[in-house]
């Protein structure tokens with residue numbers, strides 16, 4: 454009892470509750486018999502996520518908000534099911550002989566000893582709410598051990614909310630809700646990779662998808678046709694724009710939710726992952742009155758983010774910055790953003806004419822416009838202003854080839870070309886747990902580093918509490934800035950393509966993607982595996 458009162462006082466001190474609420478909870482506790490913290494949660498005075506850090510501090514351990522965890526199936530299976538129920542403990546992770554277990558009282562030595570004896574592992578307790586633990590145990594599929602069902606203390610409708618919040622916190626930009634034969638699979642996509650994060654039983658599927666549709670302004674009365682919608686949602690302390698597209702598949706309605714973080718999500722150009730030299734070159738280009746800037750990379754490599762940062766940067770310098778988008782993905786403070794309205798007749802051609810009459814210093818496109826508009830834009834890039842354009846391609850030569858294939862005259866393209874940015878995203882290592890190692894000569898050679906190079910460390914992913922055992926936290930852009938040399942411009946004007954352009958670029962360019970990603974590897978930003986993925990896809994060396 455003394456302990457509980459003390460927790461009450463700590464919550465008051467933390468400003469989470471007042472004395473009156475504490476008294477009320479203490480009185481309610483007498484009849485319910487529940488712990489004080491649970492009582493305060495039941496009374497909606499505090500949230501689980503607010504109480505746990507305080508409890509953890511008191512117990513001197515970490516904490517786990519069970520409803521928001523992805524429980525490792527293998528870890529769960531290390532402890533027999535009846536024992537888990539009896540002891541009210543939830544095994545959540547097993548790694549390197551250490552079993553992490555969520556429990557209400559991490560100081561309960563008897564339970565810890567018992568778990569140790571049964572699993573032959575070192576047991577690391579983390580504090581969690583007992584009710585959440587019990588509910589999670591009830592919801593765990595006995596077959597696979599994967600957490601299914603409504604997470605502890607969470608209504609099925611909030612499952613979607615929780616996944617979105619988790620995605621925001623992990624820097625993920627899209628969530629896939631995929632109906633499968635055995636339930637609804639939730640996957641996070643960042644860049645080019647999809648990670649499975651949870652599976653929910655089929656009976657919750659409609660509720661979850663419906664919630665997603667409501668949050669993103671999609672019509673909920675129809676599930677037979679592909680639908681799209683976007684809306685601003687407030688989730689916890691986050692305010693995000695959700696752009697959702699649904700599509701009927703054989704096991705139900707699939708939804709792809711893209712998350713846009715509004716103004717606060719727009720990074721400054723300095724944070725995009727440019728090297729110092731790259732940033733300097735780009736700023737040099739942006740100070741010119743005219744020229745064509747191409748941003749190239751595969752789908753999901755962050756081209757839009759880079760374009761937005763460039764336009765915002767120019768706009769911030771008290772210059773006239775414009776964009777033409779279909780639809781607007783991020784709202785920008787310093788950019789005049791035009792959104793096409795096909796029904797009203799505002800198409801690319803009209804939008805380009807109108808924006809050029811507004812005397813812009815820079816004009817960016819959200820996507821490649823049709824051929825006739827593109828030709829006009831390139832002429833504008835020679836005579837009027839800077840034009841920035843995303844091109845889905847693997848490397849600069851691929852981007853130039855793509856544009857020529859659209860029928861743009863090579864002379865127009867070559868004469869307006871100012872620079873080409875190529876980019877990829879790599880998973881960023883968690884600073885809390887990454888581990889250095891000395892690469893062997895073979896590995897150094899693979900990345901075209903001198904095999905006798907000394908004092909160079911690469912890092913590997915390990916996994917810890919703060920990165921949810923993934924070893925990674927978010928992503929970082931790898932961006933190479935290729936300033937168009939007179940030679941390259943000349944070759945493009947002559948209509949050269951592919952191999953011959955690649956050769957000219959390799960011989961004259963300074964920054965290449967390969968070079969940039971090796972820098973990220975050697976400075977401990979990412980792993981060998983991630984660097985390898987970019988290194989062998991970049992095409993240009």
Ligand SMILES: [Zn+2]
Pocket residue numbers: 883884885886887915916917918919920921922924925
């Ligand atoms: Zn970590």
